Amino acid sequence: MVISKIQIVENILSANDRIAEENLEYLNARNILAVNIMASPGAGKTSVILQTIRLLSPDIRIAVIEGDTAPVTIDSDKVSHLGIPVTQINTGGNCHLDAMMVRKGLQHLELDHTDLVIIENIGNLICPASFKLGTHISLVIASVPEGDDKPYKYPGIYRGIDCLILNKIDLLPYIDFNQDYFRKGIKVLNPGIPIFPISCKTLEGFDAWTGWLHTKMPGK
Amino acid sequence: MVISKIQIVENILSANDRIAEENLEYLNARNILAVNIMASPGAGKTSVILQTIRLLSPDIRIAVIEGDTAPVTIDSDKVSHLGIPVTQINTGGNCHLDAMMVRKGLQHLELDHTDLVIIENIGNLICPASFKLGTHISLVIASVPEGDDKPYKYPGIYRGIDCLILNKIDLLPYIDFNQDYFRKGIKVLNPGIPIFPISCKTLEGFDAWTGWLHTKMPGK
Numbered sequence: 001m002v003i004s005k006i007q008i009v010e011n012i013l014s015a016n017d018r019i020a021e022e023n024l025e026y027l028n029a030r031n032i033l034a035v036n037i038m039a040s041p042g043a044g045k046t047s048v049i050l051q052t053i054r055l056l057s058p059d060i061r062i063a064v065i066e067g068d069t070a071p072v073t074i075d076s077d078k079v080s081h082l083g084i085p086v087t088q089i090n091t092g093g094n095c096h097l098d099a100m101m102v103r104k105g106l107q108h109l110e111l112d113h114t115d116l117v118i119i120e121n122i123g124n125l126i127c128p129a130s131f132k133l134g135t136h137i138s139l140v141i142a143s144v145p146e147g148d149d150k151p152y153k154y155p156g157i158y159r160g161i162d163c164l165i166l167n168k169i170d171l172l173p174y175i176d177f178n179q180d181y182f183r184k185g186i187k188v189l190n191p192g193i194p195i196f197p198i199s200c201k202t203l204e205g206f207d208a209w210t211g212w213l214h215t216k217m218p219g220k
Numbered sequence: 221m222v223i224s225k226i227q228i229v230e231n232i233l234s235a236n237d238r239i240a241e242e243n244l245e246y247l248n249a250r251n252i253l254a255v256n257i258m259a260s261p262g263a264g265k266t267s268v269i270l271q272t273i274r275l276l277s278p279d280i281r282i283a284v285i286e287g288d289t290a291p292v293t294i295d296s297d298k299v300s301h302l303g304i305p306v307t308q309i310n311t312g313g314n315c316h317l318d319a320m321m322v323r324k325g326l327q328h329l330e331l332d333h334t335d336l337v338i339i340e341n342i343g344n345l346i347c348p349a350s351f352k353l354g355t356h357i358s359l360v361i362a363s364v365p366e367g368d369d370k371p372y373k374y375p376g377i378y379r380g381i382d383c384l385i386l387n388k389i390d391l392l393p394y395i396d397f398n399q400d401y402f403r404k405g406i407k408v409l410n411p412g413i414p415i416f417p418i419s420c421k422t423l424e425g426f427d428a429w430t431g432w433l434h435t436k437m438p439g440k
Contacts, residue, residue: 041260041345042366072372093376095346125261126315145365146262152292156313
């Protein structure tokens with residue numbers, strides 16, 4: 001039973017990678033940049049997305065895929081309220097998005113006039129790391145209240161990413177968070193990636209993050 | 221392939237439940253209470269465990285099983301530093317503890333003079349909910365910075381628990397967190413469970429939590 005379980009897991013991951021490749025081709029054919037946002041529950045994924053939309057739109061035409069484990073539309077409603085096309089993927093209790101779900105999300109969105117697709121993955125620091133979605137940029141949003149030891153405890157997800165956002169820096173005065181220790185943990189796993197400390201409350205750091213994202217846009 | 225995958229998942233869960241039952245019998249035969257602590261990464265599982273040990277030990281003789289996805293001993297070292305027996309289970313990147321891992325952890329601990337086993341699950345609000353460990357009490361530690369909407373977004377894990385700790389209430393003045401909305405979400409999923417708002421910084425609320433835990437001890 002163990003052997004067949006491993007074989008099936010390998011089959012699933014390899015099938016996922018193929019569909020992720022197809023998603024990337026689909027996006028490239030339309031000159032669309034796609035970003036996969038991963039984080040713990042409550043690190044501020046939706047708040048960062050909303051503020052990024054406010055700063056980049058309408059110059060950059062954005063669409064959003066919202067991953068949720070439960071059939072609630074709390075996050076999708078907030079995105080939609082900004083006039084941004086959004087499609088929600090309910091995983092039915094599952095702990096990550098996969099490439100097939102994202103393919104369906106892309107097909108469901110009207111992408112003829114889109115520059116950037118932002119994908120909000122399920123709040124989870126482990127499982128999403130194993131499933132490529134077919135995006136150009138994968139990133140993690142860490143947050144100050146989670147603690148400075150998370151790169152040491154959840155190394156898998158920090159290894160494969162292209163940039164890191166450190167959110168809720170407005171709480172630094174009230175929390176024992178050693179930025180040097182945190183950055184050292186990231187550096188060991190993934191040297192040289194850009195790190196953007198930000199606050200969705202004060203908007204500190206957003207210019208650097210959105211400026212970097214802007215440089216990744218094809219033809220912008 | 222899909223059918224065999226579902227069958228294997230069902231086999232795994234049913235095998236897990238059987239081992240969980242055996243774990244419970246093993247603990248009951250020794251008059252030991254066991255607690256399964258689940259939470260997001262960074263909600264403060266280890267901090268709550270350390271403070272609980274400080275308040276209950278040595279009157280209550282405690283042992284700890286530390287679940288970690290990575291082979292780092294950050295949390296185990298902190299527990300061990302208090303003179304408490306601890307065994308660490310490294311899941312090798314896996315996203316939850318299961319009953320077999322806990323069985324091995326129990327066998328590894330010297331439990332002849334133990335009243336309470338505290339199990340720190342992997343930091344994850346989704347997967348641990350599906351795997352019974354064979355404990356008497358399952359609980360979630362939520363934390364104020366995660367936001368008041370988590371019961372609505374991650375309902376699965378809140379449904380099966382016996383009590384809830386709301387940690388980091390010292391941050392309430394700096395964060396927009398509606399306790400009524402949060403409690404309403406819990407009430408719908410799991411009416412009547414005790415909720416303990418606490419702070420590991422100010423120690424507010426710890427007397428209520430440890431007092432409740434004390435009432436669950438067999439023969440105390």
